[in-house]
Amino acid sequence: MKPVTVETIEKLLCDMEELQREKVFNLARRLKPGLTLEDMRNPHDFPELGDTDWHYEDGILTGIQATLAALRALDKSAAPSES
Numbered sequence: 001m002k003p004v005t006v007e008t009i010e011k012l013l014c015d016m017e018e019l020q021r022e023k024v025f026n027l028a029r030r031l032k033p034g035l036t037l038e039d040m041r042n043p044h045d046f047p048e049l050g051d052t053d054w055h056y057e058d059g060i061l062t063g064i065q066a067t068l069a070a071l072r073a074l075d076k077s078a079a080p081s082e083s
Contacts, residue, residue, distance in 0.1 A: 006075045013068045020061040027054050 002008070028035050032048040043049040043058070 006071065010068065010071060010075075013064060013071065017061070017064045017068060020057070020064055024054070024057045024061050027051075027057055 028040050
């Protein structure tokens with residue numbers, strides 16, 4: 001069995017983030033055709049994105065992104081400081 005490293009976990013989270021972002025974007029475009037990724041960053045500008053399923057999937061994406069940020073911060077704080 002291959003050892004689990006921070007890099008392995010980060011790669012997995014990045015893959016999960018990409019898949020979830022695509023899922024959220026596709027759902028948003030079903031709700032409002034023509035929506036862009038930039039539009040999705042401002043969901044309150046689009047009443048169609050008030051959909052509970054979209055908010056749920058977007059929340060999962062946010063959770064993945066928060067986990068990835070925490071992992072990176074932890075890895076950075078664990079790295080030996082350069083003096």
